[in-house]
Amino acid sequence: LAKTTQPISMDSYEGQEVNITCSHNNIATNDYITWYQQFPSQGPRFIIQGYKTKVTNEVASLFIPADRKSSTLSLPRVSLSDTAVYYCLVGTPEGGKLIFGQGTELSVKP
Amino acid sequence: EAGVTQSPTHLIKTRGQQATLRCSPISGHTSVYWYQQALGLGLQFLLWYDEGEERNRGNFPPRFSGRQFPNYSSELNVNALELEDSALYLCASSFLAGGSDTQYFGPGTRLTVL
Numbered sequence: 001l002a003k004t005t006q007p008i009s010m011d012s013y014e015g016q017e018v019n020i021t022c023s024h025n026n027i028a029t030n031d032y033i034t035w036y037q038q039f040p041s042q043g044p045r046f047i048i049q050g051y052k053t054k055v056t057n058e059v060a061s062l063f064i065p066a067d068r069k070s071s072t073l074s075l076p077r078v079s080l081s082d083t084a085v086y087y088c089l090v091g092t093p094e095g096g097k098l099i100f101g102q103g104t105e106l107s108v109k110p
Numbered sequence: 111e112a113g114v115t116q117s118p119t120h121l122i123k124t125r126g127q128q129a130t131l132r133c134s135p136i137s138g139h140t141s142v143y144w145y146q147q148a149l150g151l152g153l154q155f156l157l158w159y160d161e162g163e164e165r166n167r168g169n170f171p172p173r174f175s176g177r178q179f180p181n182y183s184s185e186l187n188v189n190a191l192e193l194e195d196s197a198l199y200l201c202a203s204s205f206l207a208g209g210s211d212t213q214y215f216g217p218g219t220r221l222t223v224l
Contacts, residue, residue: 034212043114043200043215044153087153089213098143098168100153 004090004101011107018075020104022088025069033064033071034089037082038103044087047073075106083108112137114216116201122222123191131186131219135203142184143204143213144176148197156199159184191223 005023012018024033032051036044048055050062050071061074075082085103092098115134123129135142144156155168159178167174173189182203188195198220202213 036215041217043202043217046212046214049212098155098158100145100155102152 004088004099006086006088006101006104008102009105009107011109012078013109014079015077018078018082018106018108020073020075020086020106021070022073022090022101023070024088024090024099027068027090028092031068031091033062033068035060035062035071035073036087036089038085038087047086078106078108080108080110082106114201114203114214116199116216116219118219119217120220120222122224124224125191125193127191129188129191129195129221131188131199131201131221133184133186133201133203133216135182135184135201136214139203139205139214140182141204141211142178142182143202144184144186145200145202146170146197147200147218148194151197153200157186188221193223196221196223 032049034049035047037047038044048057048060048062050064052064055062063072085105087103088101090099114136117132121129133142141160143158146154146156156170156174157176158166162178176184176186178184198218200215200218202215204211204213
């Protein structure tokens with residue numbers, strides 16, 4: 001059963017690149033890794049998903065090493081509006097469990 | 111395209127009562143997931159429904175149950191409410207069953223048990 005661990009909080013400044021790492025030592029072969037962003041009183045919003053190596057979209061990149069025991073969400077040039085809680089999700093429904101990390105509260109300062 | 115909708119937005123119940131929460135997935139999505147987000151405990155997987163069947167559940171007691179209707183909307187029922195059931199209940203839907211499918215979340219129902 002994959003257990004995920006993330007830093008509780010991170011601080012950054014506008015324009016900087018932010019990297020948030022999620023550890024998932026017991027990830028199963030079929031598990032995907034998905035990252036979500038959540039603002040207060042809202043549902044999580046999909047950011048990016050990957051299985052291995054590197055994935056990039058218009059808002060973020062996801063780096064997954066060969067052993068897949070961790071993943072790193074990279075947010076290029078953050079702005080104040082990126083202040084939110086970021087969650088990693090590991091697992092598949094068929095695998096029995098969908099495991100969210102405890103979330104990383106990112107605070108972006110001017 | 112309309113997103114995932116949930117009702118009610120807020121629900122206040124007393125201990126021992128039953129609560130019913132509703133979710134309408136994005137059109138075309140057949141899988142619905144329920145999560146509990148209690149203060150300080152993050153997002154906990156509750157239930158997964160696909161094509162009208164319960165496919166899997168998380169580590170929650172049987173008093174948490176639900177169903178999925180032919181139109182793929184879903185209902186979560188919580189019986190014999192306890193104070194610790196107070197939480198934000200989130201519903202998500204996806205197009206295909208499976209971990210590689212992006213889950214889209216609704217805004218949640220805030221359940222308060224007094």
